[in-house]
Amino acid sequence: MINPFAFVGRVVLDFFQTIGSVAVFAFMGLSHAVRPPFFWRNYMRHFIEIGYLSLPVVALTTLFSGMVLALQSYSGFSRFSAEGAVAMVVALSITRELAPVLAGLMVAGRIGAAMAAEIGTMRVTEQIDALEALSTNPYSYLVAPRLIAGILMMPFLVAVGDIIGVMGGYIVGVYKLGFNSAAYLQQTWDVLETEDVVSGLVKAAVYGFIVTLMGCYHGYRSTGGAQGVGRATTQAVVSSAILILIANYFVTELFFTK
Amino acid sequence: MLKIQGLTKSFGDNHVLRGIDLEIERGDSLVILGGSGSGKSVTLKCIMGFIHPDAGTITLDGDNLVGLEGRARSAMNQRVGMLFQHAALLDSLPVWENVMFAPLRFGRVSRREARKAAVGWLERVGLDEAIAGILPGELATGAQKRIGLARAIAAEPELLLFDEPTTGLDALVGRQIDALIRSTITDMGATAITITHDIDSARRVSDHVAMLYQGQIAWSGPAANLMQSGDPVVDQFVHGRLTGPIPVPALPEARA
Numbered sequence: 001m002i003n004p005f006a007f008v009g010r011v012v013l014d015f016f017q018t019i020g021s022v023a024v025f026a027f028m029g030l031s032h033a034v035r036p037p038f039f040w041r042n043y044m045r046h047f048i049e050i051g052y053l054s055l056p057v058v059a060l061t062t063l064f065s066g067m068v069l070a071l072q073s074y075s076g077f078s079r080f081s082a083e084g085a086v087a088m089v090v091a092l093s094i095t096r097e098l099a100p101v102l103a104g105l106m107v108a109g110r111i112g113a114a115m116a117a118e119i120g121t122m123r124v125t126e127q128i129d130a131l132e133a134l135s136t137n138p139y140s141y142l143v144a145p146r147l148i149a150g151i152l153m154m155p156f157l158v159a160v161g162d163i164i165g166v167m168g169g170y171i172v173g174v175y176k177l178g179f180n181s182a183a184y185l186q187q188t189w190d191v192l193e194t195e196d197v198v199s200g201l202v203k204a205a206v207y208g209f210i211v212t213l214m215g216c217y218h219g220y221r222s223t224g225g226a227q228g229v230g231r232a233t234t235q236a237v238v239s240s241a242i243l244i245l246i247a248n249y250f251v252t253e254l255f256f257t258k
Numbered sequence: 259m260l261k262i263q264g265l266t267k268s269f270g271d272n273h274v275l276r277g278i279d280l281e282i283e284r285g286d287s288l289v290i291l292g293g294s295g296s297g298k299s300v301t302l303k304c305i306m307g308f309i310h311p312d313a314g315t316i317t318l319d320g321d322n323l324v325g326l327e328g329r330a331r332s333a334m335n336q337r338v339g340m341l342f343q344h345a346a347l348l349d350s351l352p353v354w355e356n357v358m359f360a361p362l363r364f365g366r367v368s369r370r371e372a373r374k375a376a377v378g379w380l381e382r383v384g385l386d387e388a389i390a391g392i393l394p395g396e397l398a399t400g401a402q403k404r405i406g407l408a409r410a411i412a413a414e415p416e417l418l419l420f421d422e423p424t425t426g427l428d429a430l431v432g433r434q435i436d437a438l439i440r441s442t443i444t445d446m447g448a449t450a451i452t453i454t455h456d457i458d459s460a461r462r463v464s465d466h467v468a469m470l471y472q473g474q475i476a477w478s479g480p481a482a483n484l485m486q487s488g489d490p491v492v493d494q495f496v497h498g499r500l501t502g503p504i505p506v507p508a509l510p511e512a513r514a
Contacts, residue, residue: 037363045350122349129308130346133339134360134409135332 025217029143042145050111050208051153055160057110058103062161065098066090066168074177086179087187090169092196099161100200101248104207107154108240112215115146116236119219120229128220143220146212154208155201162200199255206251207244214240259284260305260417260449265314267300274300275311276473282466284319284416287443287450289460289481291495292470293504298453301470302419305451306340307331318417336360339410339448340419341439344426345402347394353380353405354390360413379408383438400431404438411442418443420452424459436462457496460484469495471504 073089119142122128128138166188173179215236222232265278274297282288292298303309305316307326316323318337326334347356354376361367367375377387383404394402403423410418420439424432440463443450454460460467461481468478469492477489485496494502 118349125344126342126346127348129303129306130340130342130348132308132331133306133335133342134363134413135335136359136363137332 033144046149062165066165094165100203115215120222150208150212158204289464339415345406
């Protein structure tokens with residue numbers, strides 16, 4: 001018969017063990033990012049992989065989100081004759097919330113999964129052991145470039161997503177809903193404050209760290225061949241998505257609770 | 259000289275190594291034979307520092323190999339080259355960068371010099387310059403093993419470790435790999451340890467053989483004596499007998 005106290009105790013211990021393990025992994029990865037050797041080619045590869053090759057998916061996502069947001073807010077606000085607030089709602093929603101969260105989730109699916117699969121495959125095919133045998137620390141070679149690329153490139157992606165998302169709202173607002181072009185842009189410009197954009201970029205950096213950390217961590221610890229790599233990939237995406245949504249609340253509270 | 263004394267390692271209740279003692283003279287080639295789960299791979303991983311033994315010492319020319327971390331481990335690993343069971347080439351790098359990974363990593367050569375040197379190492383293991391620029395995943399297993407061997411010797415190590423070098427290869431390619439290993443050991447004067455359960459391969463590459471059974475060295479001696487060792491465990495293993503001290507799981511009887 002299962003002892004309920006033992007069961008709860010085991011679950012709690014496993015939980016804290018996992019947190020500790022992730023924290024140590026993150027510390028190891030970041031500490032190797034600030035001390036030599038630096039594998040610049042790996043840094044460049046991941047900068048391009050995250051910052052450049054993720055652009056189309058983030059651009060499409062934010063473009064259509066901005067368009068939908070303009071349509072929805074227009075239809076909702078027209079019930080109490082507040083159609084004029086569409087530009088404001090689109091600008092604030094995109095910069096503060098939608099661009100960072102959607103970009104984070106899309107990058108988790110695209111990059112987090114790929115990282116977990118690549119590092120997991122390297123683990124089960126002994127490539128990580130081979131790195132150590134070649135006097136190369138896997139944290140320096142594999143983890144640090146990915147973490148730094150995630151932290152630095154996600155804000156860039158979100159900045160682009162901000163512009164494209166707002167333009168999506170503009171396209172629908174001006175060409176479908178009949179707003180005046182200059183007035184729409186002026187309203188957007190007037191409503192946005194530095195804090196709105198900066199909070200989104202800070203969120204992006206946090207999400208970039210979360211996505212790359214989860215991808216590296218689950219890949220690095222994968223065991224058991226192809227099945228283990230598949231499991232690591234799933235865990236990387238699911239844990240990234242959950243942590244992004246949790247972190248979203250805390251970063252929002254940090255910026256907007258007076 | 260590589261010296262292993264009292265090497266012990268357990269995983270939970272599974273006592274894999276129970277006090278292994280081995281001495282390998284410089285330039286000597288030792289093959290560790292043993293069945294699956296006998297502790298061969300764990301021994302190799304302890305030497306490479308992938309696994310920390312519970313007890314025991316490993317020294318290379320008097321320098322300790324156990325419990326090294328950071329720069330000390332990195333410095334020691336530069337003295338050791340390893341051919342992995344499935345070559346373990348880095349997927350994302352072309353063949354020449356795999357071969358010259360360590361010299362490039364330590365800035366001993368420019369990329370231009372490294373590419374040129376890689377071609378030399380590839381030729382040494384019987385591969386053509388044409389493959390230097392392609393990714394390892396596009397090559398056959400035998401070619402990958404050769405590249406793995408080229409990578410292991412490119413840093414000109416004092417100690418060479420070979421993990422099941424003929425696994426997954428057909429008999430002809432296996433013989434070629436054995437011949438390459440043998441000539442490499444002789445040419446470089448390096449100390450070598452090979453783990454395998456392939457008796458023919460063991461006889462081709464070894465000067466001495468040690469038989470690992472139940473986490474201990476059951477027998478060791480010159481390779482020439484392997485087939486007439488007089489040890490019941492070795493006899494059963496090398497002749498592939500189903501009866502003897504090594505328990506063999508019974509199979510269900512074949513139906514008519």
